[in-house]
Amino acid sequence: MALRLSSGSQKVRKRLPRPSKSGGMLESLIYMARNAVGRVNEMSEDIDWDSLTFSLTPTDTMYLTETSAEDPWMPGSLRPYGPIPMSPAAGVINYGQGLFEGMKAFRTSKGRVVFFRPEENARRMQRGADRLKMPPVPESVFIDAVEQCVQANLKWLPPTGKGAMYVRPLLMGSGPILGVAPAPSYTFLVYVTPVGPYFKGGVNAIDLLISEEHHRAAPGGSGGVKAIGNYAPGMMPSKKAKAAGYAEVIYLDAETHSYVEEVGAANFFCVKDGVLYTPELTGTILPGITRNSVIELARHHGIEVVETKVEASFAMDADEAFCCGTAAVISPIGSITKGDTKANYGNGTPGPITQKLYTQLVGIQNEEQEDIFGWLHEVPV
Numbered sequence: 001m002a003l004r005l006s007s008g009s010q011k012v013r014k015r016l017p018r019p020s021k022s023g024g025m026l027e028s029l030i031y032m033a034r035n036a037v038g039r040v041n042e043m044s045e046d047i048d049w050d051s052l053t054f055s056l057t058p059t060d061t062m063y064l065t066e067t068s069a070e071d072p073w074m075p076g077s078l079r080p081y082g083p084i085p086m087s088p089a090a091g092v093i094n095y096g097q098g099l100f101e102g103m104k105a106f107r108t109s110k111g112r113v114v115f116f117r118p119e120e121n122a123r124r125m126q127r128g129a130d131r132l133k134m135p136p137v138p139e140s141v142f143i144d145a146v147e148q149c150v151q152a153n154l155k156w157l158p159p160t161g162k163g164a165m166y167v168r169p170l171l172m173g174s175g176p177i178l179g180v181a182p183a184p185s186y187t188f189l190v191y192v193t194p195v196g197p198y199f200k201g202g203v204n205a206i207d208l209l210i211s212e213e214h215h216r217a218a219p220g221g222s223g224g225v226k227a228i229g230n231y232a233p234g235m236m237p238s239k240k241a242k243a244a245g246y247a248e249v250i251y252l253d254a255e256t257h258s259y260v261e262e263v264g265a266a267n268f269f270c271v272k273d274g275v276l277y278t279p280e281l282t283g284t285i286l287p288g289i290t291r292n293s294v295i296e297l298a299r300h301h302g303i304e305v306v307e308t309k310v311e312a313s314f315a316m317d318a319d320e321a322f323c324c325g326t327a328a329v330i331s332p333i334g335s336i337t338k339g340d341t342k343a344n345y346g347n348g349t350p351g352p353i354t355q356k357l358y359t360q361l362v363g364i365q366n367e368e369q370e371d372i373f374g375w376l377h378e379v380p381v
């Protein structure tokens with residue numbers, strides 16, 4: 001049984017040497033065994049926890065399992081983090097048959113290690129698998145995979161309040177296929193990385209630009225699932241906006257170009273006269289787990305929530321605005337620019353409702369607030 005973390009006590013353990021790239025099965029097994037024995041609730045001394053951003057820090061161990069299109073998923077295994085061999089004709093490389101998830105594990109103020117609503121990520125990946133004609137990963141396999149991955153990389157889990165372990169499950173058609181059709185076999189992989197805040201500058205309000213030329217998702221398409229192919233088309237508009245001094249773009253709906261859909265890869269909210277508004281889920285909006293949590297939290301605290309079509313002009317006339325997601329948490333929006341018009345919210349600091357929701361959400365995640373909704377899932381360590 002591992003040690004419970006009491007804040008401040010950081011025992012130091014040197015990293016185990018990694019197996020060589022050409023490492024065979026035996027070497028991998030030895031590595032895994034030693035890693036398991038050495039697995040205690042310690043933190044790496046190789047990281048400056050205060051300077052973590054939302055970027056990739058490679059960790060030691062990943063999880064992988066494979067299946068054919070017909071067979072059920074079997075539990076996979078841990079192995080050293082690193083490249084995976086894949087056919088040049090793999091469905092995912094050729095036709096984008098792939099999904100990702102994003103979730104976080106936290107060290108709480110009570111010394112526990114917890115996931116935030118991981119079952120929701122498992123279910124969302126199953127819905128995505130249906131849409132992309134992949135075999136859905138059972139919830140039990142998904143949860144076991146993400147737990148094992150966090151346990152095996154525990155020393156990379158940031159201290160309470162300094163960030164989180166970002167967990168990235170991937171499901172992809174890894175078998176070879178030439179015709180445009182579902183791949184013959186599939187890989188479910190999980191890797192983890194410690195992360196700090198998503199937007200540089202922490203809780204400072206961000207400036208956003210409404211994209212006039214591009215849309216994220218069209219009705220009937222794949223915008224409602226975390227299909228990997230949804231994200232590359234957003235990179236050019238996002239880069240352009242960043243070069244012009246904005247943190248991200250806001251996408252409007254593809255049909256009428258009048259309703260707010262999302263902020264890059266985060267969901268949008270605004271507050272007007274004490275009421276919280278967010279774009280309703282029409283199929284083109286990703287059903288964020290943070291979005292759902294914010295709605296439940298707000299209602300619990302007596303704030304009226306309206307899920308509806310949110311006109312860009314209405315959003316720009318609101319009192320507060322923020323975006324949210326696992327990575328972004330709750331990020332206050334300082335301004336929205338559309339063409340020549342710029343709408344400012346407050347004085348660059350979060351509005352009162354944004355602040356309240358942020359405090360409640362983060363409070364539950366780090367166990368400074370009671371987990372009244374039962375959102376935390378303890379990872380045994």
Ligand SMILES: *Cc1c(COP(=O)(O)O)cnc(C)c1O
Nearest residue numbers: 265266267286288289290325326
């Ligand atoms: C992942 C994602 C979100 C946020 O979802 P969470 O479950 O809250 O992390 C929002 N929009 C898009 C497009 C996403 O990919």
